[in-house]
Amino acid sequence: MIQRRTLLRAAALASSPLALAARAAAPLQELRLDYAYYSPSSLVLRRFGWLEEDFKKDGVPVRWVLSAGSNRALEYLNAGSIDIGSTAGLAALLGRANGNPIRAPYIFSRPEWTALVVRHDSNIKTLADLKGKKVAATKGTDPYLFLLRALHVAGLKRDDIEHVALQHADGRAALEQGRVDAWAGLDPLMAASELDQGSRLIYRNVAFNTYGFLNVREEFLANQPQAVRRVIAGYERARQWILANTTEAAKILSEEAKVSLPVALLQIKLRTDLSHPLPTAEHVQALQAAAPILLSEQLVRPGTDLNRTVLELVDTRFAAPLLARA
The missing domain is CATH 3.40.190.10 (Periplasmic binding protein-like II)
Known part of the structure; x- marks a missing residue:
């Protein structure tokens, strides 16, 4: 019993404000x-x-x-x-x-660092045109979530497109090389694709850029x-x-x-x-x-x-x- 009380007292002291403050004061390495x-x-x-x-x-x-x-x-x-x-x-x-x-x-x-991007010669003009198309986007990022929200605007679901999971730079390359039909871009890569390759932004919405x-x-x-x-x-x-x-x-x-x-x-x-x-x-x-x-x-x-x-x-x-x- 004495040992148990000792352990409980030690635990309480370890979690006390003074102990926590002392721990917080440990120098940054x-x-x-x-x-x-x-x-x-x-x-x-x-x-x-x-x-x-x-x-x-x-x-x-x-x-x-x-x-x-x-x-x-x-x-x-x-x-x-x-x-x-x-x-x-x-x-x-x-x-x-x-x-x-x-x-x-x-x-x-x-x-406003993301938008939906297509090649300069693409026949995709609107969000609705993405149905059945390959779209590159990096999962867990604003461009990917922007893509999902944009699809909802057009009455589409994630299953209505073929999502191609690529990191941002690879998504840009895949778009410009014709391996995907669209890309949820990220600046400065998106701006570079626009100015250097003539890529077009088919859907912009600053409110969807968090x-x-x-x-x-x-x-x-x-x-x-x-x-x-x-x-x-x-x-x-x-x-x-x-x-x-x-x-x-x-x-x-x-x-x-x-x-x-x-x-x-x-x-x-x-x-x-x-x-x-x-x-x-x-x-x-x-x-x-x-x-x-x-x-x-x-x-x-x-x-x-x-x-x-x-x-x-x-x-x-x-x-x-x-x-x-x-």
Whole structure:
């Protein structure tokens, strides 16, 4: 009995606020985060080394990992190989609903980064023309979810097309080589296909493009809140720099993604809105409006409370004091 009481007391002490605070105060060994061509702020931040400069005074190295799409960023977050990763909002919701322990305290952009694309010589003109056709899209990403929502607009179902699961760059290649009839594109690849190959966007809907979410593993957010604040401050610095230096930011995107400057300018100037970085009710409502597609397409378990999941994902309070001072 004495031993049992001792064990219970030890367990209680281990979970006490003081013990948790002590655990949270453990020094950060390495900052691990992603960069992505669909997130120009991440490219600018990495190029200028602002986070390396900030964390160097604490002796903390910064490690960057390239995310080729939301699906990759979510895989890295779920595996614990990065602590902070950039994805589309609806993709983040899908990940959270399926057990990926993430929260989103910052919005890195409001993009129009996806649309449905066909070759310049295609006879496909409308969504209805996609019936029976091969369409490439990367599962678990905004373009894939955009495709599903677009099909619903035309009264089509997922089974009415032949979905070809390819990563974004491979989807572009498959379209241009004629191996698929259409592609749910992603910038800057989509912009490059338009300008370089004459590909056409047959369906655009900015409302179906969900926001760019900067996601943090919950454990990291709880244990290293100050580090997260410093990363967000870095993103804010990059965002403000892009707003003041749009052409220079496009040059960085052009060099990193290996696309032409006109392609990069199309993405940043015409399809990227950097004006609302703080998560708000607007982002909550946008995800709640989009969430039914996850249930209707059986991408989450039946009965999943997606409204609650949205509230668990979108952190409207963490960054508020930081952005209020900016």
